[in-house]
Amino acid sequence: MNALDAALAHLGSLDELAARGTPMARIDARTKVVVTVAYVAVVASFGRHELTRLAPLALFPAAVAALGDVPLRPLLLRLAIASPFALGVAALEPLLDRAPAALVGGVAIPAGWIAFASILARYALSLGAALLLVATTGFDQVATALRRLGAPRALVVQLLFTWRYLFVLVGEAARMVRARELRAHGRPLRVGVAAQLVGVLLLRAMERAQRVHAAMVCRGFTGTFPPRGRTRLAAPDAAFAAGWLAFFAAARALDLPALLGAALFGGAR
Amino acid sequence: MSDALVSPAVGGLLWAGAAGVAAWSARRVDADGDERKVPLMGVLGAFVFAAQMVNFAIPGTGSSGHLGGGLLLAALLGPEAAFLVLASVLGVQALFFADGGLLALGANAVNLGVPSAFVAYPLVFRRILGRSRTRGRVVAASVSAAIVGLALGAALVAVETAASGISSLPLRSFLAVLVPIHLAIGAIEGFVTAAVLLVLWRARPELADPAAPRRPVGRVALGVALAALLTGGALSALASSRPDGLEWSASRVAGAEPAAPAGGVHALVARVQAATALLPGYALPGGRDGARGTSLSGVVGALLTLGVALAGGAALRAFARRGRARMPR
Amino acid sequence: MSHHLVAVDALRYVYPDGTPALDGVTFAIHHGESVALVGANGAGKSTLLLHLAGVLFPREGRVRVGDWPVTRETLPQVRRSLGIVFQDPDDQLFMPTVEEDVAFGPASLGLPPDEIEARVAAALARVGAEGLRRRPPHRLSGGEKRAVAIAAVLASSPDVLVMDEPSSNLDPAARRALIEQLRRFEHTKIVASHDLDLVLDVCERTIVLAGGRVAADGPTREVLDDAPLLARCRLERPLRLQACPRCGPGARPA
Numbered sequence: 001m002n003a004l005d006a007a008l009a010h011l012g013s014l015d016e017l018a019a020r021g022t023p024m025a026r027i028d029a030r031t032k033v034v035v036t037v038a039y040v041a042v043v044a045s046f047g048r049h050e051l052t053r054l055a056p057l058a059l060f061p062a063a064v065a066a067l068g069d070v071p072l073r074p075l076l077l078r079l080a081i082a083s084p085f086a087l088g089v090a091a092l093e094p095l096l097d098r099a100p101a102a103l104v105g106g107v108a109i110p111a112g113w114i115a116f117a118s119i120l121a122r123y124a125l126s127l128g129a130a131l132l133l134v135a136t137t138g139f140d141q142v143a144t145a146l147r148r149l150g151a152p153r154a155l156v157v158q159l160l161f162t163w164r165y166l167f168v169l170v171g172e173a174a175r176m177v178r179a180r181e182l183r184a185h186g187r188p189l190r191v192g193v194a195a196q197l198v199g200v201l202l203l204r205a206m207e208r209a210q211r212v213h214a215a216m217v218c219r220g221f222t223g224t225f226p227p228r229g230r231t232r233l234a235a236p237d238a239a240f241a242a243g244w245l246a247f248f249a250a251a252r253a254l255d256l257p258a259l260l261g262a263a264l265f266g267g268a269r
Numbered sequence: 270m271s272d273a274l275v276s277p278a279v280g281g282l283l284w285a286g287a288a289g290v291a292a293w294s295a296r297r298v299d300a301d302g303d304e305r306k307v308p309l310m311g312v313l314g315a316f317v318f319a320a321q322m323v324n325f326a327i328p329g330t331g332s333s334g335h336l337g338g339g340l341l342l343a344a345l346l347g348p349e350a351a352f353l354v355l356a357s358v359l360g361v362q363a364l365f366f367a368d369g370g371l372l373a374l375g376a377n378a379v380n381l382g383v384p385s386a387f388v389a390y391p392l393v394f395r396r397i398l399g400r401s402r403t404r405g406r407v408v409a410a411s412v413s414a415a416i417v418g419l420a421l422g423a424a425l426v427a428v429e430t431a432a433s434g435i436s437s438l439p440l441r442s443f444l445a446v447l448v449p450i451h452l453a454i455g456a457i458e459g460f461v462t463a464a465v466l467l468v469l470w471r472a473r474p475e476l477a478d479p480a481a482p483r484r485p486v487g488r489v490a491l492g493v494a495l496a497a498l499l500t501g502g503a504l505s506a507l508a509s510s511r512p513d514g515l516e517w518s519a520s521r522v523a524g525a526e527p528a529a530p531a532g533g534v535h536a537l538v539a540r541v542q543a544a545t546a547l548l549p550g551y552a553l554p555g556g557r558d559g560a561r562g563t564s565l566s567g568v569v570g571a572l573l574t575l576g577v578a579l580a581g582g583a584a585l586r587a588f589a590r591r592g593r594a595r596m597p598r
Numbered sequence: 599m600s601h602h603l604v605a606v607d608a609l610r611y612v613y614p615d616g617t618p619a620l621d622g623v624t625f626a627i628h629h630g631e632s633v634a635l636v637g638a639n640g641a642g643k644s645t646l647l648l649h650l651a652g653v654l655f656p657r658e659g660r661v662r663v664g665d666w667p668v669t670r671e672t673l674p675q676v677r678r679s680l681g682i683v684f685q686d687p688d689d690q691l692f693m694p695t696v697e698e699d700v701a702f703g704p705a706s707l708g709l710p711p712d713e714i715e716a717r718v719a720a721a722l723a724r725v726g727a728e729g730l731r732r733r734p735p736h737r738l739s740g741g742e743k744r745a746v747a748i749a750a751v752l753a754s755s756p757d758v759l760v761m762d763e764p765s766s767n768l769d770p771a772a773r774r775a776l777i778e779q780l781r782r783f784e785h786t787k788i789v790a791s792h793d794l795d796l797v798l799d800v801c802e803r804t805i806v807l808a809g810g811r812v813a814a815d816g817p818t819r820e821v822l823d824d825a826p827l828l829a830r831c832r833l834e835r836p837l838r839l840q841a842c843p844r845c846g847p848g849a850r851p852a
Binding site for chain 2: 153202
């Protein structure tokens with residue numbers, strides 16, 4: 001199983017997760033998109049040395065994963081392999097920022113380590129929220145929600161079409177790569193051959209696009225798509241949005257962990 | 270660019286930029302009236318996605334690479350459609366593969382889409398290629414354009430990261446590392462793009478010129494102005510008087526209050542700072558203005574140099590008008 | 599008022615790269631007929647079908663569908679009368695869910711929502727795919743995709759149903775289901791296929807295409823029993839007839 005087969009399986013499984021009738025799936029897609037975007041913005045708004053205040057925000061992805069019945073292991077696995085750039089930059093923090101910033105039980109912790117942890121935390125929370133959005137909503141619903149929230153029509157149509165043909169083309173690519181591997185006798189894939197492969201993929205893609213176009217015009221397509229069904233917002237959507245947005249605001253404005261600590265240990269800080 | 274490293278202010282600004290470019294591109298594509306573009310753009314989006322998964326070994330290094338696709342898309346569809354397609358691919362990647370994240374999506378669209386589609390393709394690729402389709406020309410055009418596009422994109426990433434203030438990597442070092450790497454990556458991208466185009470054009474010669482720009486001048490101006498703005502911002506950040514990351518941390522530890530503003534720049538920054546106190550991204554602990562000062566001065570400096578950049582852009586526009594290849598329409 | 603529903607007259611067509619595709623094809627199909635189009639790969643079957651739908655236009659000759667000659671101006675009317683199901687259902691199912699795809703045709707015609715819904719339900723019922731409504735196309739099996747593609751074309755209520763290799767990539771059960779459905783459709787049918795046994799079951803008339811020309815046009819039973827003709831056109835008799843006791847056990851195509 002090569003990388004393409006794995007990617008195909010991942011795409012399919014995330015999409016399938018969203019198709020089940022979980023409580024999260026019943027919330028309107030627009031609500032979920034707006035709340036997720038707000039969440040990501042709030043997480044990003046914390047400074048580089050704020051780590052403890054990020055903790056309460058982990059509640060959101062945890063709750064969404066729970067309500068959406070999303071298995072956590074594949075999600076965490078996906079996060080772990082996703083972004084070498086961010087993690088690489090994060091790893092430099094302890095080297096760059098060596099001033100001691102906090103004292104925990106008598107040990108001085110350099111600010112760089114806090115920044116490192118903070119970046120990791122932001123990464124996990126933000127990107128996890130993005131994955132959870134699709135795992136509980138389904139890509140085509142997210143695209144429709146974007147349209148109704150004001151995204152340009154051409155872009156949304158583009159998203160839907162890309163999504164539709166993703167599986168077909170990744171499947172074609174997977175088969176070609178696999179076929180080559182079986183005749184390669186261990187030799188790695190070099191640039192020249194890869195370019196040939198990709199070139200053939202492109203040719204086939206363009207021919208397919210012509211066929212799709214023929215099929216579309218034969219059924220009356222003249223350049224615009226008929227509007228899709230409308231769903232209305234309901235009480236659960238409002239409650240979901242109001243509740244979480246209030247929580248995000250509170251987490252941003254107040255130092256919840258400190259308050260909690262003070263409440264528990266009731267004393268000088 | 271990643272959600273982990275971007276501040277809401279920078280992320281939001283770039284989202285606004287990406288949204289603007291997307292809306293403008295969508296209008297241009299719609300106005301085109303060619304309904305064949307709709308399925309073509311969609312299928313090509315899926316194609317780029319699939320092509321990016323074909324990892325090849327890079328000779329000489331131990332690592333692997335893959336096609337980015339920005340320049341290829343521009344060559345197949347023209348700049349506006351290419352931007353939309355690239356944005357859609359990035360969107361799918363952000364949502365499904367946690368690639369970059371939602372807040373940084375706008376930045377990624379700008380960094381990867383604008384330099385290749387609106388700068389490298391019309392200014393470098395088309396100029397070098399002209400009407401020729403010979404192997405040598407195609408390679409030269411692709412490699413040059415890809416290098417320009419990717420280097421510009423890398424510079425953007427570095428500036429955005431520094432302006433966000435989450436990472437304490439100094440802008441200078443960041444640029445010094447990222448840009449050379451992307452020159453090399455650009456060369457590879459250029460070769461692969463050229464090879465793919467040649468496969469396509471050999472098999473289907475009638476596809477050789479689907480996207481003649483109608484009024485290249487507007488695009489040239491936009492691209493040049495953008496490039497100028499962003500490099501202007503980078504240069505101004507470099508020129509700022511912010512101390513190195515290490516020295517800054519040292520001064521923090523020593524508990525010293527920030528030294529009195531050393532000059533006009535800092536006073537200006539202090540005033541802008543007060544005005545932007547609402548921006549949550551700048552709420553550093555203790556209200557220190559070290560890194561915040563840098564990112565603000567970087568942005569302010571960029572705005573100041575924009576005026577110069579636009580003037581330069583106008584001059585370049587005149588030059589380009591004389592030099593661009595004669596295309597039909 | 600013409601009794602012909604589809605009429606092709608001296609049709610000639612050349613591909614953009616210069617290869618001749620169709621070299622003077624003439625035939626007429628009547629209301630209610632079920633006609634098969636058979637021929638080797640490259641004989642011109644798909645190209646001919648594309649002319650019927652107005653996707654390609656002839657270099658010479660004419661095509662008529664119903665009351666209209668097929669020209670750029672009459673395309674909307676032509677496409678209302680004639681529905682074409684393409685060889686690869688993936689090319690045809692381009693909407694995010696099955697029900698949206700089946701609704702695409704009626705919606706493009708501008709029908710009101712309740713009419714659209716009625717058509718979608720009826721079309722899906724015709725092909726036995728009601729349970730697939732909300733599914734995205736990429737998660738359907740080959741047979742399911744084929745059925746949905748047919749439903750998507752039926753939803754526009756065409757008079758003529760044109761199909762390009764409908765049984766390709768179907769497992770035997772799906773293929774049998776398809777044959778039964780096709781026998782039940784009262785539409786005028788034009789079916790291009792390599793599956794000669796399906797042709798025997800579904801179409802009473804067969805046109806053989808070879809080298810861009812009509813090599814034979816007559817009752818299916820006769821045409822598909824003419825072994826020498828079929829061999830000349832790179833075809834064989836349907837498997838069922840090859841085992842036919844009347845032609846002798848183990849009798850092989852000439």
